[in-house]
Amino acid sequence: MPDTHEVTNQVPPLVDHDLAADPALLAGLHREGAGWAEPELRELGRLAGTQRAQDWGRVANENPPVLRTHDRYGHRVDEVEFHPYWHELMRVAVGNGIHAAPWRDDRPGAHVARAAKAYVWMQVEPGHMCPISMTYAAVPALRHNPELAERYEPLLAAPEYDYGLREPSGKRGLIAGMSMTEKQGGSDVRANTTTAEPTAEGAYVITGHKWFTSAPMSDVFLTLAKAPGGLSCFLLPRVLPDGTRNRIRLQRLKDKLGNRSNASAEIEYDGALGWLVGEEGRGVRTIIEMVNNTRLDCAIGSAAGMRWGAVQAVHHATHRRAFGDRLVDQPLMANVLADLVVEAEAATTVALRLAGASDRADAGDRSEEPFRRLGLAVTKYWVCKRGPAHAAEALECLGGNGYVEESGMPRLYREAPLASIWEGSGNVAALDALRAMAKQPESVEAFFSEVDRVAGADARLDDAVARLRKELTDLADIQYRARRVVEQFALVLQGSLLVRHGEPAVADAFCATRLGGDTGLVFGTLPAGMDTAAIVDRARVDR
Structure with a gap:
């Protein structure tokens, strides 16, 4: 080849590294009581970093479901x-x-271990995590009907992936989906028109159209329909106990911006059979347990995307030279990279704290459930909102190379908005936080008890907490101010966790910018005096 085709100043592939070698992730794993899971997490992380696993994710997206x-x-x-x-x-x-x-694992920290694994494996390919998340979230909702839980929970929790359309009890393991929204309602599920008529045998005949059904190839679905007693939750298997197919018709798959590997469908319940989960008329309260768990996964997924984007940006800047120096050594690029790492670590730290709250609440800690209720609502809103901007900036760090599909950055960019939409878009999430504060005032007390653990440790954090308390003294136009208030809740929580547990350089940069206001409106506007080298180093996987 002519000399003009000699390849120089290009970045080596980022493969064969451990995606679990993430200092914020590992610190949170141990701090939240799941240190016992590190060996298996590291094994998964090494697999996630291989070319083989990365090819799985890439090709699955290039060949969407049919x-x-x-x-x-x-x-x-x-x-x-x-x-x-x-x-x-x-x-x-x-x-x-x-x-x-x-x-199925009663060890302390089981939810944290699972969250850490999800965080690592989502970085390979986030789309397939939709049915994984649905299955995780379905179990506690299903327990509202002990008979159904006894039949299906062991198979939902079995570590066996057994794909195919067969009667559930004859399979080695099951996957669950969720079917709530309708075209006339969206997030307003109480506007649903799907009906459920009871039969003499104790089942219900379900009739209606669902606008978004997550993972339509699942074995069982939790769905909402109007029974004689009001909006209720039902379990529908795709194959009935007698081996016949349930009357669940897949109308079309959605052609989505991102999440291309995963199937989302419009479906028709054409007289399908379902079984009641919980009481008639309490469908929203029953299925909200499922929603809360999937909202945790939204936060975990956004944090995972930020980590992946930050690592890609730092790797590129470490190996790419411009104007005589490596990009990573140039002050302005170091500012951008450090800011990206700060955002990613704040998201990772709060996500693991909330997973730990799930473990402690399950173990009977009465203060953790109200904290989790409000903490999860504000975190889902804020962390998922930050994902798209973070992805755009990480992509830009690669310049034109980041705009090319082969880099993987366009896939990250297309995926990033989903978590903010899924399980309630921004306004729904913000209003849900207000609802938690109003209906469970103990959640506000639990929240401030959490952040007050570091009172006096950082003046900028103390000032932010004081401003937040002041915001809550006047509730006259609280709905109008919902985004502002919820953002402050989320930032105060992240800041308190970083001050208490984080890398000092990361905590300092976070408090200076997110709480102290010494920043611009885009990433890369950290003030002078930040230890950018120490921060960037936390996302460096090679030298």
């Missing part, structure tokens, strides 16, 4: 075909218990 409504003879089959690499991703996730391990 809906087959009928076979060649005209019979309805309502099947979704996936690339084999999708199934490899699912097999690893289920085999590592990311789908449901805490429900």
Whole structure:
């Protein structure tokens, strides 16, 4: 080849490294009581960093699922075909218990261990985590019907991925989906029109159209429908106990901005059979347990995306030279990279704290459940809002190379907005935080008890806490100010955790900018005096 085709100043591939070698992740794992899981987490992290696993994620996105409504003879089959690499991703996730391990593992820290594994494996390919998250979240909701839980929970929690349309009790393991929203309601699920008529045998006949059904190839679904006693929650298997197919018709798959590897569908319940979960008329309260768990996964997923983007940006800047120096050694680029790392570590730290709250609440700690209720609502709002801006800035660190599909950055950028939309978009999440404060005032007390643990440790944090308390003294236009108030809650929580547990350089930069206001409106506006080298080094996987 001519000399003009000699490749110089290009960045080596970032493969064969341990995605779990993340200082904020490992510190949180041990701090929140799941240090026992580090060996298996590191094993998963090494797999996640291989070229093989990265190819699974890339190819699964390049070959999205295909809906087959009928076979060649005209019979309805309502099947979704996936690339084999999708199934490899699912097999690893289920085999590592990311789908449901805490429900069969009574060790302290089981939710934290599961959250850490999800965080690592999401960095390979986030789309397949939708059915994984649904399955994790379905179990506590299903327990509102002990008979159904006894039948299905062991299979939902089994570490066996057994894909295929068969009667659930004959499979080695099950995956669960969720079907709530309708075209006329969206997040306003009380506007649902799907009906449920009781039968003499104790089942219900479900009729209606669902606008978004997560993971339509799942074995069972939790869905909302109006029974005689009001909006209620039901379990619908795709294959009925007698081996016949339930009348669940897949109408079309959504053509989405991101999350391309995963199937999301419109479905028709054409007289499908379902079984009541919980009491009639209490469907929202029953399924909200599922929603709260999937909201935790939204925060974990956004944190994982930020970590992946920051690592890619730091790796590129470490190996790319411009104007005579490595990019990472140039002050302005170091400012941008450090700011990205600060945001990522703040998100990771709070996500693991909330996973720890799940463990402690399950163990009977009465203060952790109200803290988790409010902490999760504000974190879901804020961390998921920060994801898209973070992805855009990380992509820009690679310049034109980041805009090319081969870099993986466009996939990150397309995926980033989803977590802020899924399980309630920004306004819904902000208003849910207000609802938690109003209906559970003990959640506000638990929140301030948490942040007050570091009172006096940082004047900027103390001032931010005081401003937040002041915001709550006047509730006249609280709905109008909801985003402002919830943002302050989220930042105060992140700041308190970083001051208490984080790397000092990261905590200092966070408090100066996010709490002290010494920053601009974009990433890369850290004030002078920050230890950017120490911060950037936390996202460096090689030298």
